[in-house]
Amino acid sequence: MKQRTNWPVTILIILGSLIILFPLYMSFSIALKNPQELAKSALAFPTVFRWENFTRAIEATNFFNALKNSALITGATLILTILSNSLVAYAVARNMHKKFFKGLYFYFVSALFIPFPIIMLPIVKQTSALGLNNPGGLILLYVVYGMAINIFIYVGYIRSIPVELEEAAIIDGCNTWQVFWKVIFPLLMPINATIGILTCLWAWNDFLLPLIILNDSAHATLPLVQYVFQSEFGTDYNLAFASYLMALAPMVVVYLIAQKWIIGGVVKGSVK
Amino acid sequence: MKKKILLLVAGVLSVVLFAGCSSESGSNSKSDEVKIEFFQYKSEAIPTFAKLIAKFEEENPTIKVEQVSPPEAEVVLKTRVMKSDIPDIIGIGANNNFKELSKAGVYKDMTNDENLDKVQPAYLQMLKDVTGLDEIYAVPYVANAVGVIYNKAIFKELGLEVPTTWDEFITVAENVKKSGQTPFYFTFKDAWTTLPAFNVLAANTQGDDFYDELNKGKVLVGTRYKEAAEKFVQLLDYGHKNQQGVAYNDGNTAFGNGESAMYLQGIWAIPEIKKANPAIDLGVFPYPLTNTPGESKVVSGIDLLLSIGASSKHPEEAQKFIEFLLKEENITMYIQEQNAFPALKGITQEEPSLEGLKESFAKGALVDFPDHYIPVGVTADQSLQILAQNKNVAAFLDTMQKDWEKVEDRK
Amino acid sequence: MGKSSPTLTPPVDSSKKRKQKFTKRDWAFYAMVIPAVLLFATFHTFPALQGIYYSFTNWNGISLEYDFVGFKNYIHLFKDKVVKDSYIFTFSFAIMATILVNVISLAVAIGLNAKIKGRNFFRAIYFLPNVLGVLIVGFIFNFFFTNILPTIGERLDIDFLTVNILGSEKYAWVGILLVVVWQACAFNIILYLAGLQTVPSDLYEASGLDGANHWQQFWKITFPMIAPFFTINMVLSMKNFLMVFDQIVAMTGGGPGHSTTSISLLIYKGGFQGGEFAFQSANAVIYFLLIMFVSIFQLKILQKREVDM
Numbered sequence: 001m002k003q004r005t006n007w008p009v010t011i012l013i014i015l016g017s018l019i020i021l022f023p024l025y026m027s028f029s030i031a032l033k034n035p036q037e038l039a040k041s042a043l044a045f046p047t048v049f050r051w052e053n054f055t056r057a058i059e060a061t062n063f064f065n066a067l068k069n070s071a072l073i074t075g076a077t078l079i080l081t082i083l084s085n086s087l088v089a090y091a092v093a094r095n096m097h098k099k100f101f102k103g104l105y106f107y108f109v110s111a112l113f114i115p116f117p118i119i120m121l122p123i124v125k126q127t128s129a130l131g132l133n134n135p136g137g138l139i140l141l142y143v144v145y146g147m148a149i150n151i152f153i154y155v156g157y158i159r160s161i162p163v164e165l166e167e168a169a170i171i172d173g174c175n176t177w178q179v180f181w182k183v184i185f186p187l188l189m190p191i192n193a194t195i196g197i198l199t200c201l202w203a204w205n206d207f208l209l210p211l212i213i214l215n216d217s218a219h220a221t222l223p224l225v226q227y228v229f230q231s232e233f234g235t236d237y238n239l240a241f242a243s244y245l246m247a248l249a250p251m252v253v254v255y256l257i258a259q260k261w262i263i264g265g266v267v268k269g270s271v272k
Numbered sequence: 273m274k275k276k277i278l279l280l281v282a283g284v285l286s287v288v289l290f291a292g293c294s295s296e297s298g299s300n301s302k303s304d305e306v307k308i309e310f311f312q313y314k315s316e317a318i319p320t321f322a323k324l325i326a327k328f329e330e331e332n333p334t335i336k337v338e339q340v341s342p343p344e345a346e347v348v349l350k351t352r353v354m355k356s357d358i359p360d361i362i363g364i365g366a367n368n369n370f371k372e373l374s375k376a377g378v379y380k381d382m383t384n385d386e387n388l389d390k391v392q393p394a395y396l397q398m399l400k401d402v403t404g405l406d407e408i409y410a411v412p413y414v415a416n417a418v419g420v421i422y423n424k425a426i427f428k429e430l431g432l433e434v435p436t437t438w439d440e441f442i443t444v445a446e447n448v449k450k451s452g453q454t455p456f457y458f459t460f461k462d463a464w465t466t467l468p469a470f471n472v473l474a475a476n477t478q479g480d481d482f483y484d485e486l487n488k489g490k491v492l493v494g495t496r497y498k499e500a501a502e503k504f505v506q507l508l509d510y511g512h513k514n515q516q517g518v519a520y521n522d523g524n525t526a527f528g529n530g531e532s533a534m535y536l537q538g539i540w541a542i543p544e545i546k547k548a549n550p551a552i553d554l555g556v557f558p559y560p561l562t563n564t565p566g567e568s569k570v571v572s573g574i575d576l577l578l579s580i581g582a583s584s585k586h587p588e589e590a591q592k593f594i595e596f597l598l599k600e601e602n603i604t605m606y607i608q609e610q611n612a613f614p615a616l617k618g619i620t621q622e623e624p625s626l627e628g629l630k631e632s633f634a635k636g637a638l639v640d641f642p643d644h645y646i647p648v649g650v651t652a653d654q655s656l657q658i659l660a661q662n663k664n665v666a667a668f669l670d671t672m673q674k675d676w677e678k679v680e681d682r683k
Numbered sequence: 684m685g686k687s688s689p690t691l692t693p694p695v696d697s698s699k700k701r702k703q704k705f706t707k708r709d710w711a712f713y714a715m716v717i718p719a720v721l722l723f724a725t726f727h728t729f730p731a732l733q734g735i736y737y738s739f740t741n742w743n744g745i746s747l748e749y750d751f752v753g754f755k756n757y758i759h760l761f762k763d764k765v766v767k768d769s770y771i772f773t774f775s776f777a778i779m780a781t782i783l784v785n786v787i788s789l790a791v792a793i794g795l796n797a798k799i800k801g802r803n804f805f806r807a808i809y810f811l812p813n814v815l816g817v818l819i820v821g822f823i824f825n826f827f828f829t830n831i832l833p834t835i836g837e838r839l840d841i842d843f844l845t846v847n848i849l850g851s852e853k854y855a856w857v858g859i860l861l862v863v864v865w866q867a868c869a870f871n872i873i874l875y876l877a878g879l880q881t882v883p884s885d886l887y888e889a890s891g892l893d894g895a896n897h898w899q900q901f902w903k904i905t906f907p908m909i910a911p912f913f914t915i916n917m918v919l920s921m922k923n924f925l926m927v928f929d930q931i932v933a934m935t936g937g938g939p940g941h942s943t944t945s946i947s948l949l950i951y952k953g954g955f956q957g958g959e960f961a962f963q964s965a966n967a968v969i970y971f972l973l974i975m976f977v978s979i980f981q982l983k984i985l986q987k988r989e990v991d992m
Binding site: 346350351354368372375376377378460461462463513514515516517518519522647648649651654655657661662674675678679681682683 | 743746747755756759762763828829830846848849851852936937938939940941953955956957959962
Binding site for chain 1: 342352357
């Protein structure tokens with residue numbers, strides 16, 4: 001039986017979404033004005049679009065360099081995380097009846113509850129002793145630290161995949177590695193999507209780890225650049241908001257394009 | 273198939289792992305060129321130093337100076353020290369961090385450096401007071417100062433004179449308030465902005481033996497900060513309605529736009545104010561804290577000092593760069609662009625807006641920032657933020673005394 | 684390694700047999716995890732142990748030498764008012780945020796799951812805050828509270844809104860709570876929505892015949908069905924809120940006074956800026972134990988409820 005559209009709920013949902021969109025509207029409205037127009041009213045729709053705020057912000061923050069850094073770090077983290085963490089989780093998930101692997105599972109997952117500040121100073125010391133205070137080291141740390149939550153998610157999912165599928169492949173002559181890459185890994189795509197999205201969002205938006213690990217300002221990521229910008233340019237809010245929007249934009253654009261797929265990934269992953 | 277994938281994974285991993293190692297060694301390619309790193313904590317001074325570095329490199333084509341000035345510079349510097357990756361030249365202020373870093377052996381000993389003869393003795397003494405050490409680990413470069421920044425146009429319009437006693441000061445504030453304008457523009461959303469005014473009040477009222485007692489292990493804030501706290505609270509009545517909710521940057525803009533007659537900040541705020549309103553006619557006068565004119569001292573501290581990393585591979589080049597910065601024409605350029613006072617003898621700050629402080633500097637009626645002696649763990653700024661809100665002097669004194677004792681106790 | 688013959692690793696192996704023989708398959712499994720374990724131990728466990736070690740010293744973070752002080756840092760920790768206040772703030776904040784986020788998310792998810800126009804469009808909008816960087820969102824809201832809200836307050840003549848609430852010792856936490864909830868709901872809405880979509884609609888139809896109203900439907904059918912989602916959302920969001928950091932850095936820096944200083948922020952500020960690294964390491968150890976305890980406690984209670992329902 002087809003129900004009719006529930007209008008009261010639709011209206012409530014529309015009102016709620018205005019709350020979501022308001023800060024973004026405000027940011028656009030400020031980023032497109034000049035200081036005089038801002039002084040008059042921050043929220044009024046801009047009469048003239050001052051796109052030059054964006055070009056100025058690009059210059060002031062060396063935007064494209066930071067964009068390149070962020071993209072490189074996020075991209076490498078994403079690929080390595082999915083390839084390595086799924087493999088580890090597979091080994092753990094298939095051996096949960098063994099003490100060693102069960103112990104490993106809890107070892108990784110319990111790290112979720114260790115507050116970052118406690119490892120902050122020692123890790124700074126360590127990464128630089130190993131020559132890892134650069135984007136390469138940052139990527140390594142993301143891949144390693146991501147294991148805590150990713151193994152938790154992957155193991156739950158892999159355990160729901162019937163072992164029989166693997167057994168068929170083993171009979172066909174595949175060894176364990178081949179079983180993983182040929183049989184299991186393709187089946188992990190929905191959960192890979194979830195992990196991929198979560199990893200991207202984390203690496204892209206993270207602020208503290210780049211702040212303490214990266215030495216060279218030429219390697220600075222987008223959030224780091226925003227932070228510098230915030231303290232250096234004081235009250236030039238038009239410029240600041242143009243810069244904020246540009247830092248947010250890449251993720252938002254990716255999201256808008258792949259919105260269905262991203263939400264679907266999160267949903268599919270978590271239903272398991 | 274399996275091998276291919278394995279190789280791929282291993283390959284990607286190794287690229288990532290070793291990319292880090294190779295990038296560092298690749299940079300020092302030209303053999304006759306020496307690269308030194310100049311780490312300094314004043315992000316607003318980046319453009320000035322960039323110009324000075326360009327000039328230096330022109331004079332010394334074999335030396336390349338890399339300026340590094342990250343946000344949270346002092347935290348970054350500490351982590352660099354942990355990494356034993358100490359910059360060649362380090363420029364921070366004479367504060368508690370400098371003390372800790374000096375004690376940790378981060379800096380080269382400069383006690384016998386001839387350049388120290390150029391420095392005003394008061395600042396060398398200040399340096400020793402801050403670190404509590406006999407050795408000197410840095411050349412004081414420039415000093416800042418705290419005064420009352422005032423809008424000359426508003427003073428003229430209301431027929432006000434620069435006050436020379438505390439009573440006159442309060443009367444001026446009262447008159448501004450009566451006229452419907454704001455006497456002081458406070459910006460307490462940023463906790464540290466409570467400190468400039470409080471520093472002046474405390475430095476002039478805490479008593480001469482305060483630091484001697486402190487060195488003996490006696491913390492006296494609970495009683496000695498009473499007058500300062502009371503005067504601070506008195507000033508709060510002449511602020512504006514939203515003074516708890518405005519941050520430093522907005523305050524500079526507001527004062528620049530004439531929203532208050534006076535602004536209780538350090539002289540470092542003046543370039544920022546002028547950014548908001550280049551045409552503003554402003555001046556600075558020393559806080560009059562007693563009813564005897566000319567008795568109160570101006571708070572001035574070493575804003576930037578230059579030291580050489582103890583582990584520097586190029587100490588001679590670093591020394592050369594410091595000597596270059598100390599040259600009269602170069603420091604003059606710095607103090608003009610950055611509105612600072614030179615720490616060197618025989619050079620004066622001629623900026624007209626700072627005229628009002630000139631006499632105090634000439635007389636040497638200067639005193640260091642008391643908060644340079646307060647351990648950071650005491651978080652005096654945050655306690656003052658609360659005092660500015662609830663105006664409870666007794667509670668403030670109690671908190672300060674307890675927090676300070678607590679931090680000493682933990683060491 | 685050539686082609687492994689299937690006879691070496693019997694496909695339908697019983698677990699008993701596996702325990703006895705260390706097969707090639709087992710080797711492969713160990714080879715998969717060992718590098719990861721080593722990396723994890725090097726870059727996570729080892730630094731964490733170092734942190735614990737320092738908590739028994741008086742190291743300030745940079746000095747060349749330091750002494751062992753036993754439990755001194757821990758004793759001082761329990762006497763410190765700033766530390767105590769930060770725990771009270773963090774826990775009350777996390778509890779409020781957890782409840783608000785879960786109630787709002789569930790309500791919105793139910794709304795999105797109802798028969799409404801443009802469901803996918805709205806779903807996309809509600810998820811949007813999740814892709815935005817926390818720090819920048821903090822900056823944006825900071826401007827809103829500092830420059831927009833007071834103007835609105837004046838126009839509407841609402842006195843307490845005319846000043847920046849982030850500057851108020853009493854209400855600054857409200858501003859931070861709003862921002863955290865605004866952003867955290869996104870993810871939870873999607874999870875709850877996914878949970879709601881697993882509830883078969885014929886269950887509702889059956890209960891509709893029994894004459895159950897919406898409220899009863901929710902408690903009798905919907906909620907028990909999505910209880911696992913509720914559990915995981917409660918635990919994860921509570922844990923995240925206990926670690927709140929970026930928003931506070933962007934908006935109040937922990938002030939006014941210490942009124943919005945969370946435990947993470949205190950550890951960061953005291954340990955790095957305040958030169959009390961060892962003391963704050965001890966704080967981090969206690970903090971870790973508490974988070975661990977709370978999470979296990981929540982899991983136990985909530986899972987028990989799931990079973991009961």
